Amino acid sequence: MSAGSSNPQTSPGTAPNLVIAKLQSKDILTAHARLLGQIRSFFAQRQCLEVHTPVRIKAPAGDAFIESFACDSEWLRTSPEFEMKRLLMDGSGDIYQIGPVFRKSESGTRHREEFTMLEWYRVGKSYQELLGEVAELLSVLLNEVLLTDTDKRMSVYRYAEFFIKQFGQDPFTCSDDALQSLASQAGLSGNLADKSRVELLDFLFSAMTEASQDAMSSHTLYAIKDFPPEQSSFAKSGTYAQRFEVFCGKLELANGYQELTDTKGYLQQIEHSNRVRTQQGMPVLMHDAAFVQALERGLMPECAGVSIGIERVLMCALGTKDIGQVLCLE
């Protein structure tokens, strides 16, 4: 499959020089349609139901570093997470969703403010088991680029292990000074003494997934799991957060959790996010009242969930570094 975006279609009867501006080549449309078909077929064979939840919602997801677009008195979703969890609490069983999500100010060669998310939940499964399923799905979707069995077999690293391999220090136990020093060496500018441990870890994570051996090949699939507890987001956490992220080379493809099931944990996470947001000068977010009500009834099943950026998968499949090249229309 070629990644070319520079041969736009002209329809018969138009002047030969008339270009339909920015229309992607048929290759991209075909690859995109095929990918969606493969995803649906994958889940149909595995007893997982496709659902659709509102794109315009009452309460944005509550992340420290994700901004929502306001839409009149409501918001455009940054992820279908909480609506899908309400379905789970209603007894839906395993569900998946493919649809648009919106994140303000996220724009660059790998980012667009609107992109397509595939998100699914497995009731009664652990996040490690879900990671296995992610590997299976990606080996189908990326079959043509993951040519060898070695490529197809996804390496799984624990966060600490990966960090130590890259930087020689244990991120869970090393001092703030040590992190500052590592960050400075890795090229982080600005007054490092001002930066919190989480900020430094964020930067170093970004640096290590950019520069590691696995990052070097554009078709090496690998996962990092068991994050520092400060970075748990809505995953269960103790000495480490039960989270994983999946990469293909330098591209982040997926984010998965052992989902929080208790109200206290959820509210603590909202509070934590809001503290960070206040520090950054960002407005605080209200918790999702309908979600909390349902949570309080103790109906949230033990489950693991994951979200995958479809455009990112297409970028891997088509071998391009630029997200603009895989969009059906820009």
Place this chain on the structure above:
Amino acid sequence: MASYNTNELKNGLKVLSDGEPCLILENEYVKPGKGQAFNRIKLRNLINGRVVDKTLKSNESLESADIEEMQVNFLYSDGQEWHFMNNDTFEQYAVDDKAVGDSKDWMREQDVYTLVLYNGAAITLTPPNFVELKVVEAEAGIKGDTATGGDKNAVLETGVTIRVPLFVNQDDTVKVDTRTREYVSRVK
């Protein structure tokens, strides 16, 4: 001085980084799904020419650098400094040997060069991409030797020696690419 936010740092902008004036070559926005956004920036230090990679937290800022670029005429050299004049302002600039650097090899009176000033002081001088210079000395080319397409040394009027094709003779004018220091063609 003005400062630029990370999302305002377009290629070609001149900013201060670690106190030195730099040119923005690349600015890439990167954000992990659940983490903070960063901008990975590639900069060329305008004083030493080195390319540096830096990462900034998104929404941090860099100060703009007082960089002025102008076209100047070479007037003369007094052995220590090289003197130029801006033909629009008639202002004269004395540039030291270090800032002139390799441009010496292409220096000819009344030719036009690009001068870069930082806080009003000259930091680099660049010749035009192509110059036409007279050959003052060339080894005799072996007549009829066209099969090998070889080359030989020639000294140009500025004192620099370059490789030229065998058919180039003394008093010929040649066009040279100053970036590669290579012969391009014979003129006239």
